[in-house]
Amino acid sequence: MSDFLTGTGVALATPFEKDGSIDYLGVTSLVNYCIEGNVDYLVLLGTTAESVTLSKEEKKKLVAHIIEINDNRLPLVIGVGGNNTSTVIEEIKEVDASNFEAILSVVPMYNKPSQEGIYQHYKAISDASELPIILYNVPSRTSVNMETETTLRLAQLDNVVGIKEAVGDFTQVLNIIKDRPQGFKVISGDDALALSTVAAGGDGVISVIGQGVPKEFSKMIRLGLEGETKEAFDILYKLLPILEYAFEEGNPSGIKNILKEKGVCQENLRLPLVPVSDGLASKIKNYISNN
Numbered sequence: 001m002s003d004f005l006t007g008t009g010v011a012l013a014t015p016f017e018k019d020g021s022i023d024y025l026g027v028t029s030l031v032n033y034c035i036e037g038n039v040d041y042l043v044l045l046g047t048t049a050e051s052v053t054l055s056k057e058e059k060k061k062l063v064a065h066i067i068e069i070n071d072n073r074l075p076l077v078i079g080v081g082g083n084n085t086s087t088v089i090e091e092i093k094e095v096d097a098s099n100f101e102a103i104l105s106v107v108p109m110y111n112k113p114s115q116e117g118i119y120q121h122y123k124a125i126s127d128a129s130e131l132p133i134i135l136y137n138v139p140s141r142t143s144v145n146m147e148t149e150t151t152l153r154l155a156q157l158d159n160v161v162g163i164k165e166a167v168g169d170f171t172q173v174l175n176i177i178k179d180r181p182q183g184f185k186v187i188s189g190d191d192a193l194a195l196s197t198v199a200a201g202g203d204g205v206i207s208v209i210g211q212g213v214p215k216e217f218s219k220m221i222r223l224g225l226e227g228e229t230k231e232a233f234d235i236l237y238k239l240l241p242i243l244e245y246a247f248e249e250g251n252p253s254g255i256k257n258i259l260k261e262k263g264v265c266q267e268n269l270r271l272p273l274v275p276v277s278d279g280l281a282s283k284i285k286n287y288i289s290n291n
Contacts, residue, residue: 004075004101005134005162005185006225007040008218009206011048011079013252014062015265022058024065026265030211031069033264037214040204042070043104045079047141048208048252053270067099077134077206081106085121089128102132104164104206109142115150126157135163138189148175155184164189164206170196177201191217191243195236198224209246212258213239238291245284249276257281261288 012034015026034042044066045051045059054062063078070076078100082088085108092103108121126133135154139145145167154160165173166189173193177186177200186202188194194205198221210217216235223232246254253269257276260267261284267275276284 004041005203007204008210008221009041009043010034010039010210011043011046011206011208013255014049016268018268020270022062023266027065028069029264031066034211034214035073038218039210039214041075043077043206050270075101077102077104079104083108083111085124088125092125092129097130100131102134103129104134104136106136107142107146112144115147118146119150119153122154126159132159132161138166148172151176152179155181162187166190173197174200195220195224195232199229208251208255209243212255242287249280257284261285
């Protein structure tokens with residue numbers, strides 16, 4: 001059921017018009033750009049989508065549009081997360097399971113739950129979901145780390161099929177890979193460590209920069225999965241500058257400027273996020289012009 005989670009998933013940004021409304025032409029362009037770039041699956045309504053600034057109605061319209069444009073070309077994952085377990089369960093029950101392969105759900109932010117609290121949160125949403133669950137650990141945003149033991153405990157649940165791990169501690173990633181049950185996917189949530197995760201036995205990445213340079217990034221991950229690590233790392237070293245620029249002033253400000261420079265969509269954001277500085281924009285422009 002979770003075999004599609006091998007390779008490069010892309011956490012789609014949400015293009016906006018200058019007035020802050022959703023730019024549906026830009027969404028179409030971005031989806032097609034990713035598909036033509038040979039990525040393996042698309043992730044909707046993640047952090048990169050500025051999903052916390054989207055209303056419920058906007059989310060519905062955006063999701064429906066992406067489903068239509070994708071037209072069953074790639075598997076789809078939908079982000080449903082939050083720090084109120086009962087609300088997350090309500091939203092999961094509203095997802096049309098026929099359109100998605102899995103749900104990506106982040107560790108609750110702000111509340112700072114204990115490890116037992118994290119376990120019980122995920123167990124509750126696992127019990128309520130028709131779809132497989134991908135855990136998402138990103139302590140830089142949630143202020144709490146889901147520890148290896150908690151991840152491995154959750155991995156025993158029937159419909160918890162993998163983790164997007166963005167802990168920033170590669171030893172933790174290695175320990176999950178080492179001790180995971182068979183079939184449990186370890187997916188990098190850190191673009192800079194994605195190839196190393198794959199080389200260590202992980203399954204791929206849910207990427208931000210993958211939508212900016214889809215052909216190059218997905219080729220790199222594919223080579224890594226095939227054991228062609230030297231060629232894969234050669235690509236990574238070439239991509240390192242643009243990868244660093246994508247996060248230098250925060251996500252998705254960086255990737256939206258990259259997408260603008262690539263001619264994919266506009267770079268408008270919703271407050272409290274703002275466009276990148278002129279200095280960073282100049283570095284991004286120079287890199288894209290020369291590569």
